[in-house]
Structures are given as C-alpha cells and as structure tokens.
Amino acid sequence: MPTEKLPLAAKGLQLNFCKTLACDNFGNSDEQHYLVQRTNPKRPALVCRKCGAFPPLINNNEVLNELARQRTVQSHSLPSCNNPACDHLGLDVLTHRELYHAFGYSGDRQRYRCKSCASTFVDKWSGENQKSLIQQKILGFLFTGYSVREICRRLHINPKTFYDHINQIANRCRRHMSLFDTRLQHDRTEIQLASNATPLQPLSNNGVFWYTTVEMNSGYVIAQHINYSECDNPGTQSDHDPFNDEAQFLPNTFIGEANSQPTLASNSIFKRVDNKYQEILARANVEDPLGNYVSLNYPSKGAIIRPPYTSYAHFLEIQQAFSHCDSIEIYMPQEPMLRSAAMSVFLKRIQENSIDLLYVTQDSAFPLEESGKKIDIHLVGWWRDRWAFTEVNEQHKGICHLNGAENNEVYWLKRASATTAKDYQDRFYTQFTSLVDEPRRKLRPASLLPLLDIFRSWHNLCHQDKFGITPAQKLGLISKPITLAELLS
Numbered sequence: 001m002p003t004e005k006l007p008l009a010a011k012g013l014q015l016n017f018c019k020t021l022a023c024d025n026f027g028n029s030d031e032q033h034y035l036v037q038r039t040n041p042k043r044p045a046l047v048c049r050k051c052g053a054f055p056p057l058i059n060n061n062e063v064l065n066e067l068a069r070q071r072t073v074q075s076h077s078l079p080s081c082n083n084p085a086c087d088h089l090g091l092d093v094l095t096h097r098e099l100y101h102a103f104g105y106s107g108d109r110q111r112y113r114c115k116s117c118a119s120t121f122v123d124k125w126s127g128e129n130q131k132s133l134i135q136q137k138i139l140g141f142l143f144t145g146y147s148v149r150e151i152c153r154r155l156h157i158n159p160k161t162f163y164d165h166i167n168q169i170a171n172r173c174r175r176h177m178s179l180f181d182t183r184l185q186h187d188r189t190e191i192q193l194a195s196n197a198t199p200l201q202p203l204s205n206n207g208v209f210w211y212t213t214v215e216m217n218s219g220y221v222i223a224q225h226i227n228y229s230e231c232d233n234p235g236t237q238s239d240h241d242p243f244n245d246e247a248q249f250l251p252n253t254f255i256g257e258a259n260s261q262p263t264l265a266s267n268s269i270f271k272r273v274d275n276k277y278q279e280i281l282a283r284a285n286v287e288d289p290l291g292n293y294v295s296l297n298y299p300s301k302g303a304i305i306r307p308p309y310t311s312y313a314h315f316l317e318i319q320q321a322f323s324h325c326d327s328i329e330i331y332m333p334q335e336p337m338l339r340s341a342a343m344s345v346f347l348k349r350i351q352e353n354s355i356d357l358l359y360v361t362q363d364s365a366f367p368l369e370e371s372g373k374k375i376d377i378h379l380v381g382w383w384r385d386r387w388a389f390t391e392v393n394e395q396h397k398g399i400c401h402l403n404g405a406e407n408n409e410v411y412w413l414k415r416a417s418a419t420t421a422k423d424y425q426d427r428f429y430t431q432f433t434s435l436v437d438e439p440r441r442k443l444r445p446a447s448l449l450p451l452l453d454i455f456r457s458w459h460n461l462c463h464q465d466k467f468g469i470t471p472a473q474k475l476g477l478i479s480k481p482i483t484l485a486e487l488l489s
Contacts, residue, residue: 006031006046007242010061015312015344016046016242020383021404023051027347041239042284053383055340056285057242058308066248066305067313070225073449077171078178079112079123086117093123094178125175132488135169138162139454139484147434163447170450172488173457180460180477181321184220187476190327192216193318195338196421197289197311200226202429204442206297207250207290207304210452211314214421216331218474221424221456223317227310230446232303240285240306248309254296269389269396270378273361276334277381287311287337300443311341319345329356331418339402350403359385360418362397371413372397388413428455457487 006016006029018025018033025033025048035047036057044054071090078092081100088099093112103113103120108127113120129135134155141151152162193213200210212224235249266272283291287308290296298304315338322328328349332338342357349355372390380387380400388409389398399412429436432451441447460471461482472478 006034006036007057007059008061010064013060013064015060015063016055016057017344017347018048018051018053019055019340019343020048020051020053021343021350021402023048023053025050027351038241038243041241045242054286056240056287056308058312059242059244059247062242062246062248063309063312063316066309067316069229070310070313070317074174075178076174077125078175079110079121079126081114081117081119082121083114083117083119086114086119088114088116092178094175095182125172129172129488131165131168132485135165135488136484138165139169139458139488143431143458145431145434163450166450166454169488170453173453176461176482176487177453177457180472181222183477184215184222184475185321188322188325190325191322192329193222193331194418194421195314195330195332195342196418196425197307197333197335197338198422198425200228200445200448201436201442203437204297204445205293205295206299206442206445207254207293207307208299208445209289209307209310210425211310212421212425213314213318213330214424215471215475216329216417216420218471219420219424220460220471220475220477222321223314224452224456225310225314225317226445226449226452227305227307228299228302228445229305230302230449234298234303240288248305250290250298250304250306252298254290254293254298256294256296269361269363269398270376270380270387273334273380273387273398277383280336281382287340289335289337297442299445302446308337308341311337312345315341315345327354327356329358329416331358331360331416333418333422334359334361334400343402353403355403356405356412357402358412358416359387359400359402360398360416362417362419363395364419366395366397367392368417369414371410375409375413377409424459427459428452431455462487 014029017027017029020026033049037045045057047054075090075092078094080090080092081088083089091099093100099115100112101115103111105111106122110123110126111120137155138151148159148162152159194216195213197209197211200208208226208228210226212221214221234252235246236251238251238253241247266275279292280286285291289307330342346355370392372392376389378387385400387398387400390413397413399416401412464470464481470481
C-alpha cells in the first residue's frame, strides 16, 4: 500500500512531525520520513523512520477552529463589530481600539462605529450597573461558601435570577480582564509561565479538562480554557481520524481501555515519574489523558473537544499573545499532551533557542530557590527523557528540560516551578466545592463556566497575598487592589 500523506497544513500551520528533539526528523513534516497508516485506528498512525517515535496525528485546520471557538467564548458580550461580512467581526473594541471610532452614546452607554464596514454597536456594559449592590451580595455569599439555594433564600430571588446575575457578572469580568491582558502583553519583553491541565470537576469523570497558564512570579492568570463546547453536538467518529472534518469532537459513545488504570502513588519521586510514564504509555493516544479513563460520564448537553485540540489551541493563543517577547519559559507537569502542544506551537523558538520548556514535579513543601546538595540524573521512560532529581529536608523535586539543554540543572532546579497554576486551580476547587462536586452538576459543566471568568478576575485583581498585594499589582498593572464594587462597575 502506498504511504499516506500527513494531514494538510492549515494557513501555514503544520503540527505533525517527530517531536523527539534528538532525532534528525524533529520539526520535519516531510512525509517521506514517516510511516503513515490509516487502516488500523488501534495502532499508531504516524511512526518516525529515524527514531521509531509515534507522535499522534492531529487535524491542523480543526486546531485553528478550536482556537476560533475559544476566542468566540472569551469575547462573548464584549463590544465588537457584528457584521458577518466584515473583517473586524468579533474583534472587540477594548483590545483593538484602532479598528473603531467612538460614535456618541446610547443613553449612558458608549456607541462605536467600525472603520471597515461603518456598522455601529453599543458597549452595553459601559454604563452604570444598576444591579451592582445585589451582585456584590451574591459574590459575597458565593465566596463565603453559601449554596445557590441558600443565597436565593437570603436574597429573595429564584435560581433563574441568580444565574442571570452570575452571567452578567461574568460578562463584566471578561470586559475588565481584556483591558489588563492587553496591557500585560504589550509591556513584556520576557516572561515566565506555568501551565497545568486538570479535570474541571474531579469527582465527575465527565472528561472536561481545565487548562490554565499563569505568570509564574505573580500568579496572574493569563489564559484558561476548557475542552467543552456548550453549543456543539457530540462527534460521530468513535476513533479519532485526523483526516476528517470535525475530528476534534469526541462522540458520546466512549469506550474505555482495559489497560488504562492509573498506577499507584509512591514516596520515591523517581518512582512517581516512572509510574507516570507507564500510565501514559497505557493510552492508545499518548497525548490524550482520556485514554486512562475506564468510563466516561458524557455531559447531557454540548460536546467534549478531544483534549489535545484544546491544548494546541491554548498554546497557540499564548504564542500569539507573546510573539514579541525575546524569551519565554514555560513550566508544566509531566503530561505529553502539554509537552507536544508546546513543542509544536513553539517549534521556531526552539530552533532559535529563545524558549525553555520544562517538566517540573516537586513536593509541596520544597523550598524556593533551592537546588539541593546532590543532583541525580536519570534517563526515564520510553522517550529516555533526561531528568534531574534532588532532595532538601526530605522534600523532593525533579526537572526535565524538554529542549535538551544540559549541564545547567542547578539553575533550573532553583528557578523552575509549576505550582502557581495548580495552586490557582486548587483554590477554585476549595472556594466552590459545593458547586463543583454537586452530583446533579457532573453532567452540566456549562453552569461552571461563568464562575471561571469571575474567579479569574477576582484572583488577578482583588485577591491579596499575605503582604496585601494582588497578582495585577505585582505586574504593575494596577496600583491598589480592586474592590468588588469596582469590579462590577
């Protein structure tokens, strides 16, 4: 049988190639260097002829579609041109002011006109918030652990009114964050990032993952996405076929894998890393954590995006936001879904040596800026990844420089940390445990989406550390913490 070609590039984007850094085929998308098969979906579709690696194939166009979907969700309700025939469609005023003219007022709300098509629209969140007082009370009760039923009883409102308020608050929060995000992106010439992916509802087993990337030193949340679409339908392909349209949608007829049970925890950090590699290799698709699921509680509404597609789109957004930076560092947990996405998206930077990608795993009490007196080097897993392990006061840490840099383990053991992203997500779970773990909500992840926007804004602009400083203050974006009243204005 003649060799099949790789999935077609989309707008110059080709994400299918060998991702083994030491291999001569790394970053090379010439299909003559690979074996490509489409006849058996249970076997690797792509095998590198040089090193034998088997990176899963992905549909390049559907990654771009997933990126567009994410941006549509993020810009929902933000003031932007709504003319479907205009090139400025969906580009909001707050981050693309050069595309619009201020065009008077509608009541106390600002009106704009598009420079391209001359259509007009109103920023409906620019006027005074007449519901600010009750919305402050709702947030106050939410952040102190009250249930929805109890909040409705205390404020004499029904659940529908409660969720209407939550959606309005989320819209105002997105509006605030778009301003600060743009300012942050323009001000940075180098940046350190920590990324993480974790189930949105850990006890639900519904396959919805929450991807988060934060600025490591301040904890400012730069981007967060989930692999769930409330408006789309489940996919029709039981097995992923990257050569077909809509390959990113997971069907609701999920079939678990017999050998996909997670391995047991261990006190040895080397054992934990090695066990994780065994867990990864148990997946049919090593980049898809759903391969470790024995069963799946598919949401009752909407569609799950295959996790790698959201991961690739997540890093594409980060790459575009910080393309002007001279150097970027990204720290992440030991997860090839994140590794492959970051290495593919930042391929040019890897070749130019202007980015550092690292796996980081550590005990929670490992001291900052410490590298330990003894460093052990091990080649771990099928990929023979080069890990450096150390110990300080019986606390352990390990790093793996995914770019292949060697002989600087002391520097990276002191500098690298992926805990800030996980800490942010853990705080969300702690804050909203009753909502996240509610049994009736495990098949309705859409109800948590407004809370993610609200929590991100509160965390970045309002939440103070032990010194009374917010993440936005640490980055110089604001001079003092923002109050709830200001957040809802």
